[in-house]
Every structure is written in C-alpha cells, then in structure tokens.
Amino acid sequence: MLLVVSLPSEGQRPENPLPLLRAFQPGGETAVPEEVAAWVHAARNDKELRALAAAGLLEVAASREVHPEARRIALRHLALVGGEPEVSGLQALLAEEAVAEYAAAALARVPGEAATRAMIDGLAHGHPTVRVALLAALAERRASDAVPVAAKLAADADPEASGMALTALARIADAAAVAELRGLLGTVPSDRRAQAASALIEAAEIVSNDGRREEGRSLLALLASEPLPTGSRSRLLWLQARLEPAMAAERVVQALLGADAAERRMAARLARSLPGPYLTRRLSALLTERDASSRLLILAILADRRDPVATRPVADLLRSPDVEVRTAAARTLGAIGGRDAVAPLVAAAGTGRGQLRETSLASLERMPGAGVDDALVEIVRSGAPDRKEVALSALTSRRFAGTAALAVRYLRHPEPLVLEAAARALREMGRPEYLAQVLDAALARPRVQRDPLLDTAAALALRIPDPARRAQTIEGLTFLWNFAAAAPGEWDGGRVYNPLDG
Numbered sequence: 223m224l225l226v227v228s229l230p231s232e233g234q235r236p237e238n239p240l241p242l243l244r245a246f247q248p249g250g251e252t253a254v255p256e257e258v259a260a261w262v263h264a265a266r267n268d269k270e271l272r273a274l275a276a277a278g279l280l281e282v283a284a285s286r287e288v289h290p291e292a293r294r295i296a297l298r299h300l301a302l303v304g305g306e307p308e309v310s311g312l313q314a315l316l317a318e319e320a321v322a323e324y325a326a327a328a329l330a331r332v333p334g335e336a337a338t339r340a341m342i343d344g345l346a347h348g349h350p351t352v353r354v355a356l357l358a359a360l361a362e363r364r365a366s367d368a369v370p371v372a373a374k375l376a377a378d379a380d381p382e383a384s385g386m387a388l389t390a391l392a393r394i395a396d397a398a399a400v401a402e403l404r405g406l407l408g409t410v411p412s413d414r415r416a417q418a419a420s421a422l423i424e425a426a427e428i429v430s431n432d433g434r435r436e437e438g439r440s441l442l443a444l445l446a447s448e449p450l451p452t453g454s455r456s457r458l459l460w461l462q463a464r465l466e467p468a469m470a471a472e473r474v475v476q477a478l479l480g481a482d483a484a485e486r487r488m489a490a491r492l493a494r495s496l497p498g499p500y501l502t503r504r505l506s507a508l509l510t511e512r513d514a515s516s517r518l519l520i521l522a523i524l525a526d527r528r529d530p531v532a533t534r535p536v537a538d539l540l541r542s543p544d545v546e547v548r549t550a551a552a553r554t555l556g557a558i559g560g561r562d563a564v565a566p567l568v569a570a571a572g573t574g575r576g577q578l579r580e581t582s583l584a585s586l587e588r589m590p591g592a593g594v595d596d597a598l599v600e601i602v603r604s605g606a607p608d609r610k611e612v613a614l615s616a617l618t619s620r621r622f623a624g625t626a627a628l629a630v631r632y633l634r635h636p637e638p639l640v641l642e643a644a645a646r647a648l649r650e651m652g653r654p655e656y657l658a659q660v661l662d663a664a665l666a667r668p669r670v671q672r673d674p675l676l677d678t679a680a681a682l683a684l685r686i687p688d689p690a691r692r693a694q695t696i697e698g699l700t701f702l703w704n705f706a707a708a709a710p711g712e713w714d715g716g717r718v719y720n721p722l723d724g
Contacts (some may be wrong), residue, residue, distance in 0.1 A: 240278045244285070246292040255295055262299040276303045280311045283321060290320040297324035301331045308332070313340035316348030316356075324574045326352040336422035338365050341385075345371045353383045361390035369394060373402040376418075377410065384410075392424035394672035400425055400437070404444065419445055420454040427461055439465050456488035463492045471501040475508070478519075490519060494526040502527055506535035514544045521550040525557035533558055540578075548550075548574075556585020561593035568601055568616070572608035577596035586616035595622045599668055602628055607637040618650055626652040633663035638671060645674035649681045657682045657695070661702065676703065 239257035248314045264274035277491065282288055282296040294443075297315075300308065301324075309332055314326035326344065329337055341356045342365070346355065353375065360368040375387035388406070391399040403425055407418045422441050430438035442462055450458060458475055463470040474496060477489035493505065505520050505527075512520065517539065524532045536558065539551035552570055555563040564586070570580035586598070601613040605660055610632070617625040629647035631642050657679055664675035676699075683699055686692040 238274075240282055242291050242298060243282055244288050246295070248291050249287055258295060258299055262302055265303055271691040272303050273305075273307070276300060276308050279303070280308045283315060283325070284311055293321050294324045297321060297328050301328040304328050304332055306332060306334055306336050307521070309336045309340050314343060316340075316352055317343040319349050319351065322352045323355060324347040326355040326359070329508070330362075338363060338367065342368050342371060343363075345375065348630040350380070350383070353380075354386045357383070357386040358392045360562060361386075361393040363393045366394060366396050366398065369396070369398045369402060372399075372577070373406070374519055376406050381414070388414075388418055388421035389424070392421040393428060395425045395428040395432070398442070400429065401656050407444070407448070407720060416449055416451045416454070419448040419450055420457075423450075423454055423458050423461060430465055432459070435465060443468065453484050455482050456484040459485055459488050459492065460666075463496060467496055468498070471496060471498065471504065474501065475504045475672040478508075478682070491522060491685075493523045499529060499531045502529040506532045509535050509539060514547055516543075516589075517542075517547050518550050521547070521554045525554040528558055530558060530560045530562065531560045533560065533566075537563070540566055540570045545577065549577050552578060552585050556581075556589050559591035559594065560587045561591065561597045563589065563591070564594055565601065566595035568598070568609050568612045571612040571616075572606070583615060583619070584614065586612070595620065597626065598622070599624070602632075607635070607640050610635075611639040611643045613635070615648055616641070618647040619694070621651070626656065630656055630659055631660060633667060633675065641667075641671065645678045649678040652678070652682055652685075654682050654686045665702075 228329045237257075239254060239261050242256055253367070262279075265271040279296040279300040283293045283300060285293070288296075300312075304312070304336060309329065312325045312329040314467075315469045316322050318325075318331070326341070326348070329341055329344075337361065341360055344356050345353055345360075345368070355376070357372060360372070372390045373393070375383050376391065378387065381457050388403070391403050391406075403418065403422050407422060410418050416706075423447055426438045426441035426445070429435075429441070431580055431623065438461070442458070442465060445458060446670055459473060470492070472491050474489045478493065480486060480489075493501065494561045502524065505524060508520055509517055520686045521536065524536060533555065536551050536554050539547055540555075542548050542551065544577075548570070552567060555567050567582045567586050567589075571579045571586065574582060586594075595617065598613045598617050598620075601609050602617070605613060614625070614629060614632070617628070625647045629644040629652070632644040633648075635644065645660075648660060653659075660675055660679045664672045664679065667675070679699060680696075683692065683695045686695055701712075
C-alpha cells in the first residue's frame with residue numbers, strides 16, 4: 223500500500239505518534255503509519271528529536287505486548303534514525319522470528335564496530351532467517367572479524383546461508399578470507415564446488431582491485447581447471463584478460479568456440495580489445511575452419527581490431543560462395559585499411575555486382591591508412607579497365623587532390639565505364655581550365671557517348687567566377703549542344719569555339 227505522507231512545515235514538530243503506534247492493530251486506524259513517517263522525517267535533521275524518536279521506536283519494537291505489525295513498523299523507521307545507543311536492543315531482537323529480519327535491516331544501517339560485533343553475534347545466536355541478511359551486511363562492510371563464522375556457515379546445510387557465506391568471504395577478501403575460500407574449494411560438497419569457485423573469482427577480482435595482483439593471478443591459476451556455472455566462466459575470462467593479457471588470447475579463442483553463450487559474448491568483447499598480432503592471427507586462421515555464421519562474427523571482430531595482419535586472410539573471403547561473407551569481408555577490409563587492402567577491394571568492386579560492389583566502393587572511400595591514395599593512382603594508370611573505373615571513382619569519393627588532373631588523361635579512353643568515371647571526377651572536382659579538353663574529348667566521340675562529357679562541361683562552365691565570361695561560355699555551350707546532336711560524321715574535326723580561349 224502506498225502511503226501519502228503529509229510532512230510538517232519547517233520549524234513545526236509533529237506530535238509524538240508512538241502511543242498510537244503501541245495501540246495499532248492491522249485494519250484499524252490507517253493514519254497511524256503516516257503519522258509515524260512524518261514524525262520520523264522531522265526527527266532526522268533534529269539531533270534531540272532524532273534521539274527521542276530512536277529510543278521510542280526501539281521501545282515499541284521490543285515490546286511483546288505490541289502487535290507484531292506495529293513492531294515491524296517501528297523497526298522500519300528505526301532504520302532511518304537509529305544509532306549506536308540502539309545496537310544492543312536491536313541485537314536482542316535478532317532472536318525473535320516475528321521481527322528478526324526488520325531488526326537486522328535496522329542494525330545494518332548503524333555504522334561502527336558495535337553494530338558489526340552485534341551482527342557477528344547474531345549469526346551465532348539470532349534466528350536462522352536473519353543469517354543471509356547479516357552476512358550480506360557484513361560482506362558490505364568487509365568485516366574481517368566475521369571470517370571465522372562465515373567460514374563455518376559456508377558448510378551449513380542451508381544452501382542460501384552457505385552461498386551467502388561464500389559471497390561474504392569473497393567480498394571481505396582479506397588474507398584470512400581468501401585462505402578460507404582456498405580450503406573450502408577442496409572440502410565443500412560437490413554440488414557446491416562450483417559456487418565456491420565462483421566466490422574465488424569474485425575474491426580474485428577484489429584483491430586485484432586492492433592492488434594485490436599477484437594474489438589475484440594465483441587464484442586464477444587455482445581456478446583454471448575448475449568446473450564453473452554459466453556466467454562465472456565469462457567473469458573468469460574477463461579477469462584473466464585483465465590480469466594476464468598476454469596469456470589470455472588463446473583462452474579467448476577457445477571461448478569463442480565454446481558452448482557457453484555468456485562466455486562467447488564476453489570472448490567476442492575481449493577479442494575486440496586485447497592487443498597483439500597473435501590474437502589476430504589466431505582469429506584469422508579460424509576464417510578457414512568455421513561455418514558462415516562464425517565467419518561473420520570473426521570478421522566483425524577483426525574489423526574492430528583494425529590489425530593489418532588480417533588483411534590477406536580477410537581478402538581471401540572476397541571469393542567466398544556466401545554473399546554475406548563476401549560483403550562482410552569487404553566491410554572488414556575497409557575498416558582495416560592500408561595499402562595492401564586496396565587491390566583486393568578494387569578487384570571485388572570491379573567484378574562484383576550489387577551489394578558486394580557497393581560495400582567495396584564504400585570501404586575504399588572511407589579506408590584509412592598510409593599509401594591508399596597512391597595505390598589507387600597506380601591502379602588507374604596500369605590496371606585493367608574495370609579496375610581503372612573503380613579506382614577513379616574511389617579517388618573522386620575520397621576527394622584526392624590530384625584526381626581531376628589524372629582523370630583528364632582518360633577522357634578519350636575507349637571503355638565507356640572509364641570515360642564515365644573520368645567525367646564524374648572532373649564534374650565533381652575539376653576547374654574551368656579543363657573545359658577545352660572536355661569539349662575536345664566530347665566531340666571526338668560517337669554521339670551516344672557524349673552526354674557524360676557534355677554534362678561535365680556544363681558543370682565546369684558554371685564554376686567560371688566572372689559572370690560575363692560564365693554567361694558567354696554557357697551561350698557557346700548551348701550552340702555546341704545543338705551541334706553535338708548532329709549525326710556522327712558531321713563533325714569535321716575543326717576547332718570548337720570556346721570562350722575560355724579568349
């Protein structure tokens with residue numbers, strides 16, 4: 223039930239509601255819990271009233287003449303205002319089943335050694351229902367004095383208490399707690415051995431965070447051959463990568479191939495970030511051994527690693543019979559980048575169709591790495607026509623500074639694809655000074671091949687900075703357009719009027 227509490231105005235002390243709380247019965251006056259809440263709220267910032275409230279609430283909670291529900295209400299609010307003076311009273315209530323859990327919660331909120339000792343005593347003398355809550359509170363405090371009793375409870379018949387005792391030892395993680403966990407690993411019943419191993423993983427992480435990394439590594443060695451539950455294996459793998467990155471690579475690869483889904487996810491995450499060429503080579507080797515879905519995962523990991531060591535194995539997958547694998551390989555090469563990735567991508571874009579061509583071109587456009595532009599220029603100069611077209615298109619998309627000057631050389635290329643790529647390069651990056659060469663090339667070609675060049679000429683004319691010359695040039699191009707529409711053979715090879723000639 224949600225209580226709407228009307229808080230007192232500043233400086234106003236609400237009346238003490240404890241007499242009403244002592245007489246409270248479930249189903250009776252419903253305003254009593256609200257009045258108690260308002261009173262406690264006012265007491266929290268008033269030292270005198272806080273002490274009064276804490277003492278009064280403890281008195282109500284300790285009285286067996288009060289209804290158990292009223293006692294529990296008192297303890298819930300005592301958790302907000304209680305302090306060291308209430309420790310002994312709360313400790314006594316740990317033995318009463320009706321209120322033990324509420325007393326434990328209130329005691330856990332009290333700072334200091336007195337409360338810690340009371341909770342440790344409660345593990346031995348309190349009601350069994352409070353052991354888990356007390357162990358959790360002691361674990362939070364990392365209370366070294368709780369180690370002996372926690373070690374004893376780790377072998378308790380109650381699996382919940384035993385599990386929390388193991389967790390408490392792991393979180394306390396001082397030398398005594400770690401020693402107890404080491405011993406328990408070999409003595410707990412077989413059905414709890416995995417739980418003990420999981421506790422040791424947590425302890426290894428905590429001692430490492432405390433700066434005791436060698437101790438953490440020794441615990442990892444102890445756990446290497448232990449059977450672990452789902453979830454714990456992924457945590458162990460993460461800790462191995464953190465403490466022993468040089469040795470974790472092979473473990474990560476094996477986990478990628480394992481059956482534990484959580485461990486596979488962790489391995490994939492670690493494989494993206496662990497440094498070193500060894501892991502890249504191991505992952506690359508798997509590309510020839512695994513099925514298509516595994517290859518897609520490994521390619522995604524290699525794309526994030528961006529290690530050139532993987533270039534050749536990934537490039538080999540551009541010939542895979544699976545279109546998804548081919549496309550993923552093209553995407554991965556684009557992420558890896560570098561000169562060695564250029565030729566395979568140009569070949570894939572030149573011979574491929576559809577998604578493979580689009581992905582290869584996109585990869586070439588964004589590809590990082592030294593020498594990429596130089597490699598593309600070499601392919602334009604010496605490659606086959608389909609490669610020239612791709613390389614010119616890529617240089618244009620990359621906005622390489624020398625693209626226009628290079629493209630001019632291919633305005634008379636016999637292959638239409640190369641011509642179109644050169645025309646596009648000049649259309650997007652050329653200066654007006656190239657207009658004469660574009661027009662000469664346009665009128666030297668058959669009529670059906672002139673359109674890309676005439677469009678390029680128009681784009682160059684529009685870049686002429688002087689308005690008068692720009693208008694004069696466009697007028698001349700309009701005439702030329704009409705002339706260029708004539709049938710092939712009507713062009714006599716004479717000089718075309720070009721206003722840019724002066």
